[in-house]
Each structure stands twice: as C-alpha cells, then as structure tokens.
Amino acid sequence: MNLSYPTLKTPLLMIELFTLLFFLSATSLFAAAPPPPNLPQGEIMRLGERMYREGVLPSGAPMPAFIRGDVEVDSTAFSCSSCHLRAGLGSFEGGVITPPTTGNKLYKPYIRPPSLGVIADRDGRDVYAKTVLERPPYNRETLATALRFGTDPTGHSFNDVMPRYPLADNDMSILINYLELLSKEPSPGASKDEFRFATIITDDVSQEDRQALLRPLQQFIAQKNQQLGMYNDFIKFGYTPTAEMKYAFRRASLDIWELKGPPTTWQKQLAAYNNNKPVFAVLGGISNSDWRPIHDFCEAERLPCLFPITDFPVISETGWYTYYFNKGFAQEGEAVARYLNRMENLSADTPIIQIVQDSPAGRALAAGFDKNWNEVGRPAVTTITLTASQLVDPAALAKILTKHKPGVLLFWTEAGLLQNLPALIARLPATEMVFVSSSYLGRQTANIAENIRNKVFITFPYRLNPYVGTKTGGFDAKIPILTGAKDFGDRRIASRTTAMLQQATLQGLNMIYDNLYRDHLFDVMSMQMDLVMRDYERFSFGPGQRYVSKGCYIIQLGPGENPTLLPRSEWVVQ
Amino acid sequence: MRVTLKTIVLFLLLALVSATLSANSAHAANKSYKRTVEKYTIPDIVLVNQDGKKVRLQSLFTGDTPVIVDFIYGTCTTICPVLSAGFVNLQGKLAVTGQKVRLVSITIDPENDTPKIMKEYLKRYRAKPGWDFLTGSRTDIDSVMRAFNAYIPDKMSHYPLNMIRNPKDGSWVRLFGIMSSREFLEEYQSVVGK
Numbered sequence: 001m002n003l004s005y006p007t008l009k010t011p012l013l014m015i016e017l018f019t020l021l022f023f024l025s026a027t028s029l030f031a032a033a034p035p036p037p038n039l040p041q042g043e044i045m046r047l048g049e050r051m052y053r054e055g056v057l058p059s060g061a062p063m064p065a066f067i068r069g070d071v072e073v074d075s076t077a078f079s080c081s082s083c084h085l086r087a088g089l090g091s092f093e094g095g096v097i098t099p100p101t102t103g104n105k106l107y108k109p110y111i112r113p114p115s116l117g118v119i120a121d122r123d124g125r126d127v128y129a130k131t132v133l134e135r136p137p138y139n140r141e142t143l144a145t146a147l148r149f150g151t152d153p154t155g156h157s158f159n160d161v162m163p164r165y166p167l168a169d170n171d172m173s174i175l176i177n178y179l180e181l182l183s184k185e186p187s188p189g190a191s192k193d194e195f196r197f198a199t200i201i202t203d204d205v206s207q208e209d210r211q212a213l214l215r216p217l218q219q220f221i222a223q224k225n226q227q228l229g230m231y232n233d234f235i236k237f238g239y240t241p242t243a244e245m246k247y248a249f250r251r252a253s254l255d256i257w258e259l260k261g262p263p264t265t266w267q268k269q270l271a272a273y274n275n276n277k278p279v280f281a282v283l284g285g286i287s288n289s290d291w292r293p294i295h296d297f298c299e300a301e302r303l304p305c306l307f308p309i310t311d312f313p314v315i316s317e318t319g320w321y322t323y324y325f326n327k328g329f330a331q332e333g334e335a336v337a338r339y340l341n342r343m344e345n346l347s348a349d350t351p352i353i354q355i356v357q358d359s360p361a362g363r364a365l366a367a368g369f370d371k372n373w374n375e376v377g378r379p380a381v382t383t384i385t386l387t388a389s390q391l392v393d394p395a396a397l398a399k400i401l402t403k404h405k406p407g408v409l410l411f412w413t414e415a416g417l418l419q420n421l422p423a424l425i426a427r428l429p430a431t432e433m434v435f436v437s438s439s440y441l442g443r444q445t446a447n448i449a450e451n452i453r454n455k456v457f458i459t460f461p462y463r464l465n466p467y468v469g470t471k472t473g474g475f476d477a478k479i480p481i482l483t484g485a486k487d488f489g490d491r492r493i494a495s496r497t498t499a500m501l502q503q504a505t506l507q508g509l510n511m512i513y514d515n516l517y518r519d520h521l522f523d524v525m526s527m528q529m530d531l532v533m534r535d536y537e538r539f540s541f542g543p544g545q546r547y548v549s550k551g552c553y554i555i556q557l558g559p560g561e562n563p564t565l566l567p568r569s570e571w572v573v574q
Numbered sequence: 575m576r577v578t579l580k581t582i583v584l585f586l587l588l589a590l591v592s593a594t595l596s597a598n599s600a601h602a603a604n605k606s607y608k609r610t611v612e613k614y615t616i617p618d619i620v621l622v623n624q625d626g627k628k629v630r631l632q633s634l635f636t637g638d639t640p641v642i643v644d645f646i647y648g649t650c651t652t653i654c655p656v657l658s659a660g661f662v663n664l665q666g667k668l669a670v671t672g673q674k675v676r677l678v679s680i681t682i683d684p685e686n687d688t689p690k691i692m693k694e695y696l697k698r699y700r701a702k703p704g705w706d707f708l709t710g711s712r713t714d715i716d717s718v719m720r721a722f723n724a725y726i727p728d729k730m731s732h733y734p735l736n737m738i739r740n741p742k743d744g745s746w747v748r749l750f751g752i753m754s755s756r757e758f759l760e761e762y763q764s765v766v767g768k
Contacts, residue, residue: 068754071659077699078655085651095733096652160752161656341626375690376626527651529728540685542649542729550685572685574622574709 037173041181048178053086055079057171065163073163083161085543087520088182091527096161097131103180106138132156143179144172183517187302189280190250190516195509197221198255198273200285200294200308202266212493213286213309217254220283220501224252247513255279259287259294266293274301281521283505284308284497290360295322304518307500309493311439312364315371319546320522323504325496325536326549329361332437332459333368335552336410338573339457341376350407352381355400357391357413361440365412381410394420401427410435415444421456422449433457435554442489446563453557457568461552462487464567467534481534485563492535503531504539504548537571607751609761612737614746617717621680621710624692629708631718634678640765641676641739645724645732646707647683648691653734656752658699660736663755664762665702675762677705682729684715722746740765 037044047058055063055075063075080101085091088102097113100106112131135152142153147165150158167175189196199217201210231249235241257273259266282298285308295314298305298321305321311328327334340346354369356362366383373381382404390396391413401409401424411417411434418441425434434452438445438460448456466480508525523543531539536549551571558564616632623629635641644661646654661677668675681687692707709715719725726732738747738761747765749758 067656067659068752071656071663071755071758073655073659073662074700077658077662078651082655083652091651093650093652093730093732095731098652160754161652375688527730529730538685540683540729542647542683542686543651544649545686570711570713572712574684574688574711 037170037177039174044174044177045181048174048181051080051171051175052088052178052182053079053081057167058174063165063167063171065165067163068160075163075165082543085520085523085527087515087517087523088179089515089517089520089523091523093527096159098161099131101179102183104184106143106179109136110134131159140173140176143176147172147175183515183520186516187280187518188278192250192514194251194253195224195281196253196255196277196279197281197283198257198279199283200257200259200270200287200305202259202263202287202289203261204288205286209286209309209491209493213284213497214256216494216498216501217284219498220506221252221254224250244510244513248510254283257282263289263293267297270294270297274303280304280516280518281306282308284500286310286493287312291322295319298322302518304521306505307497309491309496312360313547315368316546320544321518322546323522323525324547325500326461326547326552327368329364329437329439330368330371331461331547331552332439333365333370333410333412334372335459335461335554335569335573336435336457337369337372337376337378339554339569340408341373341378342573346408351404352408352410353400353404353406354381354383354410354412355391355397356383356385357440358385358387359414361414361437362412365437365440366410369410386413388414388416392416392420394423397424398427405429407431408433408435412437412440415441415447418444418448422452425452425455435459438488438555445488446485446557446561448557450559453559453563456556458555458557459552460555460565461549462492462535463533463537464553464555464565464571465537467532484565485557496535499533499535503533504528607749607753607757609750610748612723612746612748613744614721614723614737617714617721619710619714619717621708621714621718622689624689624696624707626689629706631708634676634706635739635744638741639674639676640741640762641678642762643678643680643722643737643739644735645682645719645722646679647681647729648687648695649683650729650732653732653752657734657736658695660753660755660758661705662699662701664758665705667755667759668762669702673762673766675704677701679705679707680718681707681709681715682719682726682732684709684712723748736761738762738765742767 050056051063057063065073065075067073083091083098084101088100090098090100099112111134132152135154138146138153146152147167150162150164228249228251255277257270259269281304283306285305287310290312291308291310292314294305299319303321306323307325313324313328315327315330354366356366384400397420407429409432425432432455434455435457438458445458462483464483466482468480504525507528508521511524512520526541526543526545528541533539537551539548540550541548553567553571554569556566556568558566616635618632620628620630644657646657664675665677687709692709696705696707716725722737724735734752736749740747747761749761
C-alpha cells in the first residue's frame with residue numbers, strides 16, 4: 001500500500017486508507033473467533049450464498065478484497081465461487097489448483113494437491129502459484145484469519161491467487177457458517193456404491209426414436225455395472241486400487257420417467273417419480289415438445305439433466321441444471337442473424353422479411369433470429385406468421401412479396417413450401433437471398449430446386465468436417481465419417497446420446513470421486529477441455545456455459561441429386 | 575484365461591482413467607513473475623470488439639501509447655479474475671497520474687465470447703474506455719496466440735501472461751506470472767521510460 005500520494009480525494013485512496021486502518025485494528029484486536037450470527041439457518045444460507053456467489057455483503061455493499069497485497073478487487077466482479085466453484089470443492093485451471101472450501105474439508109487435516117509444478121521453463125512459462133502442501137484442520141478462528149490475512153493454521157501464506165478479505169466479524173461469521181453448510185450432505189440418488197439415474201421420455205415420441213435413445217443409455221448402464229464386476233475381481237485377486245479407481249466404479253441403474261398427457265401435468269408426474277425414487281441425475285431424454293416444464297422442474301429440484309434430445313431447449317443465461325447440446329431451432333435463427341450482420345455488401349436499408357410458419361419450430365427459429373439481431377443493435381425486421389395452408393398458396397405469398405419487396409427473405413417453414421419456392425424467387429430482385437432451416441425442412445432440404453440453389457442459404461447445425469475421432473469415445477477404428485445431403489433430417493438421437501455419455505458425462509462422473517454433490521458434477525463437467533464430437537465440430541465448456549455446441553453453418557447446395565454441402569460461413573460467426 | 579483378459583482390459587481402462595485424472599505433481603521454488611523482452615510479428619487479421627465493431631489488430635499496435643495485451647475469457651475462473659483485476663487497477667493508477675495506456679484483452683474462448691458477453695465482462699470489472707476485449711474466428715485467435723508465443727490448444731490450460739508494447743521500438747515486455755499492482759505499474763513505467 002502506498003500512502004505517499006499527494007491527496008486523498010479519490011475514493012480509491014480512501015478505501016486503501018480505510019483498509020490499512022482496518023488491517024491495523026484487526027491485527028491488534030484479533031483474538032476471539034467470530035461469534036455465530038444470531039440468525040435463522042435459512043437466512044444465513046441466503047446471506048452467505050450471496051457473499052459466496054455474488055460477492056455482496058449482507059449490507060448489500062460489494063465485498064472488498066485484495067490480491068498480492070495491493071491489487072484491490074471488487075468481489076462483485078468475481079467471488080469465491082468463481083474460483084472455488086459452486087459446490088466449494090475447488091477447481092483446477094490455468095495451472096492453479098484451488099482447494100476445497102467446505103466445512104467438511106476445512107475442519108479436517110488436508111494434503112493440498114500441488115499447483116502446476118515445474119513445467120520446464122519454456123516460452124516464459126514458470127511456476128507462479130505454489131501451494132503449501134499440508135495443513136492441520138482449521139477451526140473458526142484460524143479460518144477467519146485465513147480469509148483475512150491469507151495464512152493457514154500453521155502460519156504459511158497462501159499463494160497470490162487467493163484474495164484477502166477484510167471482513168467485519170458479523171459478516172465473517174455468516175460466511176464461515178455458510179462454508180460449514182456448503183456441500184455438507186451428499187445429494188440424493190448417489191452413495192458409496194451406487195448411482196441412480198433416470199431418463200425422460202414424453203408421449204409424443206415415436207417408438208423408433210424412443211429405442212434410439214434407450215439403446216445407448218442402457219448400454220452405458222450395463223457397461224458401468226460390468227466394469228464394477230471387473231473391478232471387484234481385481235480387488236479379489238489382491239490388487240490395491242489407486243485413489244481414483246476407488247471412486248470410478250459404482251453400480252448404476254436407469255429408470256424411465258415417462259411423461260403422459262398435457263405438458264402442464266408433467267411437473268406433477270416428475271415430482272411423483274422423483275419422490276418415489278430420487279435419482280442423482282437425469283441422463284438424456286427426449287421430447288418433441290417444449291422442454292420448459294422439465295427444465296423448470298430440474299431447476300427447482302436442483303436436479304442435473306444431462307443433454308436431452310430437444311429442439312426446444314430453454315434459452316437462459318442463468319439456468320444451471322440442464323446441459324443442452326445447443327439452443328435447438330433458436331441457434332439456427334441466431335446463425336442467420338450473425339451471418340447477415342457480418343455481410344459486407346448488405347446495405348442497412350435492405351428490407352428483411354421473416355415468413356414464419358405458425359408452429360413451435362417456426363416461432364423458435366424467428367425468436368432466435370430476433371434476439372440476436374436485436375443484440376447486435378439492428379432494428380426489428382418485418383415478421384409475417386402464416387398457417388401451413390397459407391404457405392402453400394402461391395397467390396397469398398406473391399401478395400406479400402409485392403407489398404414488402406424484400407432483399408432478404410427468411411422462410412421458417414416446413415418443406416411444403418419448397419415446391420413454390422422457384423416461382424417465388426423468380427418474382428424477386430436478382431440480389432435476393434433466401435434463408436431456410438435444414439432442421440425444419442428435414443430430408444427435403446436436399447430437394448431444393450437446382451435453378452434456385454444459388455439463392456438459397458441453409459442453416460446446418462452439425463459437423464461438416466470429416467469426423468475422424470472415435471464413434472463412442474472407446475477404442476474404435478478411426479474411419480472418417482462424412483456428412484452429406486443424406487444426413488438432412490437425421491436427428492442423430494443415438495449418436496448424440498452415445499457421445500454425450502461416453503465423452504462428456506462419464507468424465508464428469510469419474511472426476512467427482514467421493515464428492516457426491518450434484519452441484520459438484522456441474523462444476524467438474526464445466527471445467528472439461530473442449531471435445532471433438534462426431535455430430536458437432538466441437539463441444540466447449542466453462543463455468544455457467546450450458547449450450548455446449550456453439551456452432552451452426554450457413555451452407556448452400558451444390559448441383560445434382562446428391563448435392564455437396566458448401567459451407568458459406570464458419571462454424572461460429574462472431 | 576478369462577481372468578487374464580479381464581485384467582488386461584481393466585488395466586488399460588485404469589491407465590486411461592488415471593491419465594486423465596492425475597495432475598502434474600511436481601513443484602518448484604517460489605518466484606513471482608518472469609520478465610523477458612521480445613519481438614513479435616502481429617498477423618494482419620480483423621477481430622471483433624465488445625461493441626461488435628471490427629478491429630484490425632495491427633492498427634491497435636501502432637502509435638505512441640503503450641499497449642498491454644492479455645489472454646482471458648468471459649467465464650474463466652482463477653487467473654482471468656486476477657489478470658483483469660490487474661488491468662482495472664492499472665487503469666485507475668494511470669488515471670491519477672494522467673498517463674496513457676491501451677489495454678487489449680483477447681479471448682481464448684472465441685466460440686462462446688460474443689460481443690455481448692465481452693461487454694458484460696468489462697462492465698462487471700468496471701473497465702474504463704481504453705480497455706478493449708476482442709473475439710474472432712478460432713483460426714484468427716489461434717494465429718494471435720501463436721504470434722505472441724502463447725498458443726494453447728485448450729482454454730482450460732492457459733496461464734497468466736501480460737505483454738506491454740514499447741511504442742518507441744515496437745518491442746514487447748513479456749511478463750509471465752501474477753504481479754502486484756506496484757510491480758505492474760513499475761513495468762509500465764519502465765516501458766514509457768520513467
């Protein structure tokens with residue numbers, strides 16, 4: 001801290017001075033443990049959670065913090081949970097190991113995993129976050145000291161990543177109480193020897209799609225149980241398992257939660273299943289309807305739902321408990337907005353018209369476009385909603401085109417439209433561009449008339465580069481899989497479910513060890529490295545990121561009956 | 575026979591599991607940060623800033639204002655907060671002395687970091703004008719990382735790095751590690767020649 005500034009007028013300096021005084025008084029007065037706050041437990045959890053997750057003090061003021069002695073930070077920018085993660089079990093990123101910070105762990109002796117060790121000093125890399133490797137248990141008093149002054153019970157200083165928090169006694173005691181309660185009891189549906197899972201299927205799903213989902217799921221469960229058998233043999237023969245092995249093998253079971261009738265009744269049905277036999281997580285699932293009731297149920301129950309097959313996920317920046325493959329139809333609408341936004345030669349006054357089939361898919365595509373178009377600061381476009389029968393009436397469509405004279409036309413419709421498309425396009429100016437969704441058109445996408453293919457741009461949310469990885473994440477031969485016109489309309493239920501299980505989910509389940517907390521499963525999964533997938537160019541993770549495939553190509557079709565897919569955009573357009 | 579096969583498969587499996595699970599366990603002497611002076615060739619690419627505007631990267635690295643570059647991403651834990659806190663503090667300190675600096679954060683998560691996310695990030699850190707956050711295509715981002723000898727194949731394995739461009743000769747002071755705000759300010763002053 002530097003007090004030789006000429007004036008103390010700026011608030012920054014005032015805070016520094018205040019903090020110095022605080023530290024001085026704290027060091028001299030500091031002896032007693034903070035008294036437990038005189039508040040009901042629910043209130044402590046609420047206030048403590050806000051400190052831990054949002055960096056806001058019970059008073060509503062931001063929590064002050066310091067890094068490296070003098071780098072002052074405002075904890076609303078980043079909080080305990082930014083580093084120790086939501087479940088409080090810590091993280092490993094950027095060569096820094098952030099240790100657990102739950103009462104369960106802090107009040108026991110602990111051997112901290114060393115931070116990234118000696119990387120050969122190449123390219124300017126070096127060790128920068130060394131850790132003290134062992135410590136005795138904390139108590140409330142030494143824990144308060146740790147948070148205020150950055151030292152463990154033996155007086156060793158933490159490395160520079162962990163901030164120092166000059167908290168008043170009452171605030172400190174709320175935070176410590178919160179840490180004591182954080183991830184205290186294991187989540188339902190998991191135990192030392194078992195994981196219970198369910199999958200969700202709604203009654204609008206065909207038998208064929210249902211089987212496509214269930215086959216890989218049941219295989220996964222069988223495989224887990226078989227591995228457990230092998231592991232038990234291994235122990236029987238007198239081998240000693242490593243620490244990681246001890247937690248990688250558990251019995252697993254899968255229930256099928258069938259949802260019947262109107263979506264308004266689903267939550268009740270889900271609650272009945274879950275109360276009867278709670279599960280640790282929902283693995284996959286499938287519905288042709290809006291996923292929202294299930295999404296909301298999982299949020300409310302804090303129940304992980306991993307990668308359901310749905311074209312109608314909930315688009316939310318704060319949703320926590322459902323991992324989606326992508327944003328479904330909305331992502332295709334968004335891709336068009338991004339693409340048009342980046343077009344050099346599209347003048348700002350080109351009229352853009354959205355013709356939307358009055359259906360959930362049409363509306364989701366349009367909403368995805370509108371949201372993104374608005375986000376990039378563009379004015380709203382004209383949207384016209386039509387019924388399926390209006391869409392196949394050439395006269396009705398012609399009237400709309402004459403009236404609006406669009407330069408860009410977005411057709412968020414089913415394939416019925418395709419037969420009239422050449423006639424419609426003939427009426428439009430030569431510079432006209434038409435956008436359609438391959439997911440909505442389905443198989444018929446390949447049948448777009450040849451003479452208009454140069455005008456028609458198609459959203460395609462799947463991989464185009466030949467896939468040369470393994471199909472299942474196992475030891476398969478590496479035969480490149482090529483995407484082509486034959487793949488239009490394929491929902492890839494089995495391959496997507498297999499990949500999410502074998503790549504993303506298994507990794508997460510193995511890495512939680514004996515920390516059987518649902519929040520921890522998300523923490524661990526969100527810290528995964530990017531994955532190359534069979535159906536998508538890439539899955540990418542990160543705390544709070546819940547739509548793991550971020551891409552969607554804009555393509556055009558080559559000539560012929562089995563046209564080549566010609567990318568006109570990158571996988572992700574920024 | 576059956577057992578042997580099983581055991582082999584199991585060993586394979588376990589080898590795989592432990593390979594993915596175990597972190598590097600060596601560790602070395604404490605050192606705060608490491609400083610070198612480098613020359614970099616900046617690729618001629620166009621990135622997108624937090625306002626959604628296209629920015630030609632080379633155009634940021636000209637003129638007589640020192641430029642500081644770091645690599646972060648919107649949802650990152652652990653080091654980005656620390657790096658970004660360093661940026662805000664430096665902005666604050668230089669505002670007091672009336673000195674100029676241009677701060678440039680480049681995302682290493684270009685697929686997720688949209689202008690909107692980057693804008694919110696800067697707001698969260700109370701960044702003042704003069705601190706830009708850039709995204710772009712993965713190919714372009716990879717080429718920037720390579721140009722600064724900072725290529726990482728995956729964002730989860732990044733490390734704390736600041737680079738200060740000296741406007742006098744275009745050289746870069748490369749600072750690896752976490753600095754106190756006094757050290758950071760000193761490094762800045764050494765570049766501007768004070």
